[in-house]
Amino acid sequence: MSAEHDLSHGLPKAHPGKIDFDTRWLSLISRVLVGLTFGMAGYYKVFELGAMQHAEGLFVEPYADSWIPVFLLWSLGLAIPYLELIGGWLLVVGWQRRWVAVGFGLLLMIVTYGHLLVEPFYHLGDHVLPRLMLLIPTLMLGTKHDPWSVDGWLARQSLAGGRAGGLD
Numbered sequence: 001m002s003a004e005h006d007l008s009h010g011l012p013k014a015h016p017g018k019i020d021f022d023t024r025w026l027s028l029i030s031r032v033l034v035g036l037t038f039g040m041a042g043y044y045k046v047f048e049l050g051a052m053q054h055a056e057g058l059f060v061e062p063y064a065d066s067w068i069p070v071f072l073l074w075s076l077g078l079a080i081p082y083l084e085l086i087g088g089w090l091l092v093v094g095w096q097r098r099w100v101a102v103g104f105g106l107l108l109m110i111v112t113y114g115h116l117l118v119e120p121f122y123h124l125g126d127h128v129l130p131r132l133m134l135l136i137p138t139l140m141l142g143t144k145h146d147p148w149s150v151d152g153w154l155a156r157q158s159l160a161g162g163r164a165g166g167l168d
Contacts (some may be wrong), residue, residue, distance in 0.1 A: 027136050027146035031091050039088025046079030050111020054081050059114075063134060066117055073108035076110065083107065091138070101138040108132055 045054045055077025063073050084107075087100045108128050115122040138146075143155045 003071050017134050023137075023141055024147055027141045028148050030134045030137040031097060031149065034101075034104070034138065035088045035091030035093075035133060037088070037134065038084045038132060039092060042083070042085025042088055046085050049081075051081045052068060054078075062118060063114065078110040081118065094146060094151050097138055097142065097143075097146065097149055097151050101135050103132070104135055105139065109133075 057072055059073040059077030060070065061136060064070070083103070087103055088095055090100045091104075108131060112122075112124065112128050115127075143149070143151045146152050147156070
């Protein structure tokens, strides 16, 4: 067992002589906030607006005259609400956190391109940058920095059971 972990409490120990900054809180707060942001947006798009209305009103109609094929506009417009709904709540609980964060990063790239296609001077600060800033800690910090997540719990179970790996 490494000196970094205390399995009796299940949480990483502080490192003597280093700046006393507990990345566990950063990881938890940013992961849950970005998860709620995407999860609630997905909830609204699926259950209140409707995925069909989302696709038609925000993808197909605005980009009908663009180079993007209509089938792709429909596909993205219908899929994104469900991806946000499912992925957002996966981040809230912290399961598959790194893969979900990568997926949301890719989604933000798609959304940014779409906005810039219609409005070349689109202001990223209202929509994209806040979500990206909240995703960065989840992308950068491994599971050992996020013990209050399903992934962190699974990693501790793996270590306690003597299996190799577990922490990224």
